[in-house]
Amino acid sequence: MFWMICAALAGVVAIAIAAPLLRRQGAGAEPAAAYDLRVYRDQLREVGRDLERGVIDQADAERLRIEIGRKVLAADRALERAGGACRAPGGWAALVVLALLLAGAFLLYQRVGQPERPDAPIARRIAESQALYEDRPSQAEAEAKAPKPQRPAPDADYVALIERLREAVAKNPDDPRGLELLAEHEEKLGNVVAAKEAQRRLVALKGDTAGAEDLARLAGLTIEAAGGLITSEAEQAVAGALQRDPHNPQARFMAGLLHLQNGRPDRAFPIWAGLLAEGPESAPWIAPIRAAIPDLAWFAGRPDYTPPEPASAAPALPGPDADAMAAAGDMTPEQRQQMIEGMVKGLETRLAAQGGTPEEWARLISSLVVIGQKDHAADILDEARQRFSADPTARAAIEAAAQKAGLE
Template sequence: MVIWIILLTMTAAAVMAVLWPLSRHHGQNRQVDPNTQFYRSQLAEIERDQEKGALLPSEAEAAKAEAARRLLRANGQQDAGFVAVGEPALRRRRAASALALSVVPILAIAIYGAYGSPHFQGGAPIAIKQEAAKLDFAAAVGQIEAHLASNPEDGRGWEVLAPVYLRMGRVDDAVKAYGSAIRYLGPEAGRLANYGEAMVLAKDGVVSAEAQAAFEQAVALDKSSAKARFYLARAAEQDGQIEKAKSAYSDLLSTSPADAPWVPVVREQLSRLGAPQSDAAEAGAPRIGSDDIARMVSGLAARLEAQGGSAEEWARLMRSYAVLGQRDKAAAAAKQARQALAKDEAGLKTIEMMARELKLTDAEP
């Protein structure tokens, strides 16, 4: 509200500054007319001559009448000039007044809209503030990284930075940060579970042998670690141990609070594996699109079989089958990849590395 009062005051001052010079004719009109002043001088002189006896009364009256006629003629010419010249000037003054009264406020509003509008908060627009927040966040991360470069044994700093890396999409850096936190702070169930999860994310959902070892160590330290237990169940599923996976998922579900955030995912996994569940559990289990994922994997497989592809695409297909628990198809995909990439030495190394990571020992040549 204060800004509007200030703007109105400034606008009024600007308008008055423009209109004041235009109103000077008003003051001038109030001055004594020179013709009238001359007429009064003549009358006074005639009266003095009459008192001295230089003029008879009749002559004095005639002289006064003649002076009055000259005054009327002079005033008539002045009025005509005012009509001919003063009227256009008056119109110009009125036009200038209207212009000042309209353009000045409009200009003030336009300037305020560009530099002081309600979209601005505290003197800066929201978009700029958001961008500044991003820059501040990046600067804070840079400061932490600089600190850790000078103090690499600060385990707490690594543990704080690791989830930030995940938020930024720097998954590989998060894995390294969690590893450093464990190295300098020691193994702890939650820390190990986070470390293993970061490795799973880095492998597009595949529980590698290293990640599985981290989860097993976490459960050894805390048997109630839900995150570690979930990923161990997934590891069993990826290894083709379906019954073991079902049992692990069921145990986790039975010991979890009904409102735990991971419960819907566990129910979905059990449903996908064909484990029987109560109607209530089925009704509360959200669908996360496993059928859609399966269709996408099938589409990738069909394209690679028909047109071939890069080693990375074949490796992605192997990993996708493993995540879905279809180890036989993952092994078959590894065999097809070796045949398709027989002349690509680097590509074959990629396939063998993925086969070892997925523990597809039966798929090796």
């Protein structure tokens, strides 16, 4: 049906454009020279009437007749040259251009369109989305298929400490602090499935006292272990987090992502649009939402949606002011090193207490390597990876800084 409608519309437009270009002027269309002849003959008759009324004298009348007669002869010769039948100039060339445009439009649709996809009413699309939702793989199936990214070999001493932590948790499985530490450090080692399992045991141990943050963290680890897919197990953790705190932004982001993965942009859009409006701009979920929201709004039936403007640019990363720069010129190398270390320490303290953007964490990692604290930079890198584990864009900035600093 779609192709039939398109072909009919294209045919109507092509005929409407080609008809006047190909119409023969002698068949139904009067040549311009014939119209000119009628006008000139009317002018000759008008000269005679003016002469009879005395409006002009005989000399003026003769002069006008001679001038109009020349125009009559010129128009008559033009009519003979036309031969009574001619086509509009450039008609065939315009028709060729029209054919090329139609063929180009067809080939372009074949390349970027979906000609094999049948039209589907809303009810069928919703049914397909529901089927997709119900046929999701289980958590175990998703974990088996999830890619296993390669990570650099961890420090042997660190691995030994984690092994002792595992033994301690195995001996005392009801220790919430031990489970919390185990989940954190298993994730740092890249053992996401083990980290998810430790967090699941921690949530089960806490029971009704488990907070929204605990469940949101469990959901994030479950999704990461499944390669980014939100399985029913992860969905339950998201639902639990929202039940405890309906305004938890991380859980709301994952709820919107769930609808998006299952073909329901109409449900994902209001969730993500609300998060984008609330901000703050430095939140790890804002960047992926801002990148996707224009297309998401269109698919959700909101083509008129305009994303809110980003908040005022984040303040510049802390650094020495003009006075400090001037004073640095008079410092010894040791004093300048102490000043730089102090600024790096101030940045680290602020990020630990208040948090910050991925760019600030990346700068801290790079700065620690520059001042010779590479081991400490590796620890900060692990912490940054944990903080931004649910944000691929932020993780990319962190990993780029780590690679540039030689930590990979």
